[in-house]
Amino acid sequence: MIDLVSDRRDPGSGSHRTARRIHRRPPWPLTVLAGLGVAVFVVPLIGLAGRAPWTDLARLVSSETVVDALWLSLVTSLLSTVLALVLGVPLAWLLARVEFPGRALARAVVTLPMVLPPVVGGAALLFALGRRGLIGGPLYDATGFLLPFSIWGVVVANTFVAMPFLVITVGGALAGLDPGFERAASSLGASPVTVFRRVTLPMIGPAVRAGAVLAWARALGEFGATVTFAGNLQGRTQTLPLAVFVARESDRDTAVAISLVLVAVSMVVLVAMRDRWWVRSL
Amino acid sequence: MSDGAESRVRPVTVIGALLWLVVACGGGSATTESTSGAETGNGVGGTVLVFAAASLTDVMADFEAGFEAAHPGVDVEINVAGSSSLGEQILEGAPADVFASANETTMDRLVAEGAVVDPPRAFAANQLQIAVPFDNPGGITGLADFADDSLLLGLCIETVPCGDFARQALAKAGIEPSIDTEEPDVRALSAKVASGELDGGVVYETDILAASDTVAGVVIQPEYNVDAVYPIAVLVDAPNRTGAREFVAFVLSEGGRDILDRYGFREP
Known part of the structure; x- marks a missing residue:
């Protein structure tokens, strides 16, 4: 930690002290802009807190709708995170380490869900995996299994929007990794799988954790792809963001209460992970 | 976070493009405002x-x-x-x-x-109708089919008019519906029927007319139907x-x- 306001009034070292203070004081335009940047995030939260029905909060968040939605949100966001880890880490490794034709295109496609409106993602999922979809159609005809309107549809929608965050984070760490360690390990006779498991993975561990947290947070907040692909039904596909959307139209207090639950859950995890996330990987 | 491929786009170029967009859009809305209120x-x-x-x-x-x-x-x-x-x-x-x-x-x-x-x-x-995909895969013939939990059925959420009216109609008919999704608005619901994801959904007769190339309508008996004004x-x-x-x-x-x-x- 740098002490920004170190101000020991030592009369003996006047010029030296001034020089040091000028060097240490952050330039004011940056401070002002950064302050405005903070306001962008803080002001909406204050607005939300200002509308909160604090006295009624316990009753509102313990209603059946909210409890169902919270449970479903936690289960589906965690399942999506696991799926994103299992598929995303190897994918990040492939994109960072293996030269193949069309790699730049593959990278773009993988990160596309980060910029695509989630509703578009949901519609695309429906065309591919829905009852009359490219893969979903034959699957339904053969097995009767249907992703839309089920909890698995929520997990797929969440994974679609959340996995890019993990792939990007892990890919960035892999790109910044000195390949010398991996080369050394394989020159000593380690198989590629062993190199990945014993050398690469431990070194990118913090980035994997950070990516997983980001992906989880994105999955927890997912709305557009979920409602488009998986639908909205309490206890089956209605996650917290969908519950907020439905409640917002009829019962504002409940909507605000659910929003506070979402903010609280997300903040607890992000604060708990802050060291790994900010310091080590970024 | 960035590797060689990504660093080829210079940040300055991106910022410049964004600024241009802001200025262009700002200019557009300024023009609108100057004519706003002009008689x-x-x-x-x-x-x-x-x-x-x-x-x-x-x-x-x-x-x-x-x-x-x-x-x-x-x-x-x-x-x-x-x-x-x-x-x-x-x-x-x-x-x-x-x-x-x-x-x-x-x-x-x-x-x-x-x-x-x-x-x-x-x-x-307006009045309600049941929207079904053209080939009516669920063989829906009326509101009574909404109690069938083997069918994929949707309503609008209760808070929007079409959801409220549909529940009124179902209640009049004495049917406890088995629903698979509650869509945020009537167009979202008819789109899911049109794409064949749902076997049926209660929408307005005008929505069926609007999507008449992809959905068919099943009439709801007048005694159960609701007048939407x-x-x-x-x-x-x-x-x-x-x-x-x-x-x-x-x-x-x-x-x-x-x-x-x-x-x-x-x-x-």
């Missing part, structure tokens, strides 16, 4: 922002074209969503001029909150009250009636 030959000008129920999506596009043709220099903007969502936005201070709701409940709430200028006027009516009103905080009044008059006119007829809306 044209008909005494109406500027922009008229209309908040309309989702079931009015297609008919509103025609109202927009018709009104703009009759009032050169006026720009009508239509914002469609579920009525209750729009009502909420208006009460939160959305700068809308006109509100066209698909039920009287939402409009009554705005009236009670003092958000509308004159008493709302009913301009159209659409009220329209000028809002107290309308930035363009003159334009708003003219637009409402146009919707209520004979020409407006012709447009409504084309889309299958009944007389209120």
Whole structure:
């Protein structure tokens, strides 16, 4: 930690002290802009807190709708995170380490869900995996299994929007990794799988954790792809963001209460992970 | 986070492009504002922002074209969503001029909150039908099929008019529905039926007419059906009250009636 306001009034070292203070004081335009940047995030939260029905909060968040939605949100966001880890880490490794034709295109496609409106993602999922979809159609005809309107549809929608965050984070760490360690390990006779498991993975561990947290947070907040692909039904596909959307139209207090639950859950995890996330990987 | 491939785009280029976009868009809205409120030959000008129920999506596009043709220099903007969502936005201070709701409940709430200028006027009516995909894979013949949990069925969420009316109809028929999804508005529901993801959904008869190339309608018996009445009103905080009044008059006119007829809306 740098002490920004170190101000020991030592009369003996006047010029030296001034020089040091000028060097240490952050330039004011940056401070002002950064302050405005903070306001962008803080002001909406204050607005939300200002509308909160604090006295009624316990009753509102313990209603059946909210409890169902919270449970479903936690289960589906965690399942999506696991799926994103299992598929995303190897994918990040492939994109960072293996030269193949069309790699730049593959990278773009993988990160596309980060910029695509989630509703578009949901519609695309429906065309591919829905009852009359490219893969979903034959699957339904053969097995009767249907992703839309089920909890698995929520997990797929969440994974679609959340996995890019993990792939990007892990890919960035892999790109910044000195390949010398991996080369050394394989020159000593380690198989590629062993190199990945014993050398690469431990070194990118913090980035994997950070990516997983980001992906989880994105999955927890997912709305557009979920409602488009998986639908909205309490206890089956209605996650917290969908519950907020439905409640917002009829019962504002409940909507605000659910929003506070979402903010609280997300903040607890992000604060708990802050060291790994900010310091080590970024 | 960045590797060689990504660093080829210079940040300065990106920032420059963004700045250009901001300036370009800012310039556009400044031009709009300078004409806003300017009187044209008909005494109406500027922009008229209309908040309309989702079931009015297609008919509103025609109202927009018709009104703009009759009032050169006026720009009508239509914002469609579920009525209750729009009502909420208006009460939160959305700068809308006109509100066209698909039920009287939402409009009554705005009236009670003092958000509308004159008493709302009913301009159209609608009835419910069951939308099914063209080949009707679930073999749906009436509301009774909504109790069948082997079918994939949808309703609108209870808070929007079509969801409220559908539940009223089901209750009248004494049916406990087995639902697979509650869609946020009627167009989202009919789209899921049209794509074949759902076997059926209760929508308005006008939605089936609007999607007649992809969905078929199954009639609901008159004794269970519900009359949906659409009220329209000028809002107290309308930035363009003159334009708003003219637009409402146009919707209520004979020409407006012709447009409504084309889309299958009944007389209120």
